[in-house]
Amino acid sequence: MFTGIIQAVGEIKQIQPVQGHSDNGLSLGISAGKMDLSDVMAGDSIAVNGVCLTVTTLTGGLFTVDVSQETLSCIQGLDQVGMRVNLEKAMRLSDRLGGHLVSGHVDATGTVVKFEPIGESFVLIIQAPESISRYLTHKGSITVNGVSLTVNQIVGNEFSVNLIPHTLAVTTLQELAPGMRVNLETDMLARYVARLLNI
The missing domain is CATH 2.40.30.20 (Elongation Factor Tu (Ef-tu); domain 3)
Structure with a gap:
């Protein structure tokens, strides 16, 4: 769950096919910009341009996520290296709800x-x-x-x-x-x- 309050602007640095899958999904390497990743682990959710994605790996200020072909067919703006993207970590129950309840599932x-x-x-x-x-x-x-x-x-x-x-x-x-x-x-x-x- 998210709030729609952007925490940082990141950038897609790498795009490659998801290894071991045949649905033509993509693995994205994203620079987190000014967003603190110290409390993020593999398996956590980050909204990227409004799309809830699961972190697969973390290396310094770069994190990777996998995007299925089904998701790619429903969204816009996650298929180009150099694309700047809005980032928000999943909210905690103790967080202020500054925006509104956002699921990260693009309609x-x-x-x-x-x-x-x-x-x-x-x-x-x-x-x-x-x-x-x-x-x-x-x-x-x-x-x-x-x-x-x-x-x-x-x-x-x-x-x-x-x-x-x-x-x-x-x-x-x-x-x-x-x-x-x-x-x-x-x-x-x-x-x-x-x-x-x-x-």
């Missing part, structure tokens, strides 16, 4: 429609697939590439969020541009309520 990918400054902040408009648009609500939570954000407006399948300078400074969202694809995870409470109401 879908969306497309950036607009990313432009408004005063000191930026407005980000994303087109979401119809399959998840019913889970979006005004002032509700959404995770974009692992970052917990608040939905400000919804028009059809498009939603907008405001990004303050701090968020841009400590995440990779500053690198977004129209046409880019992003990983989206809707609020899990909205999904459960919809399931219970059978809508």
Whole structure:
């Protein structure tokens, strides 16, 4: 479980096929950037651009994770060396919940429609697939590439969020541009309520 509060920006340093598997999965070597790995062990979970992945090895400031072909087919942005990624270690029960409850299971990918400054902040408009648009609500939570954000407006399948300078400074969202694809995870409470109401 995660909160959507990014702890560091890392970088994919190595990509190679997963050894001993035939599903065309990838093993990623990721530089942790400023994230402290001293309390991380093999088997722990780290969200990488919003995707919950299991650490397989640790060497200094580099950790490796395996990504199955099934996961790769559902997400965006984990298949290029040099790609900068948002990182968050799994939360502990004693941690503050600064964002919202995030599972690290990407619901879908969306497309950036607009990313432009408004005063000191930026407005980000994303087109979401119809399959998840019913889970979006005004002032509700959404995770974009692992970052917990608040939905400000919804028009059809498009939603907008405001990004303050701090968020841009400590995440990779500053690198977004129209046409880019992003990983989206809707609020899990909205999904459960919809399931219970059978809508």
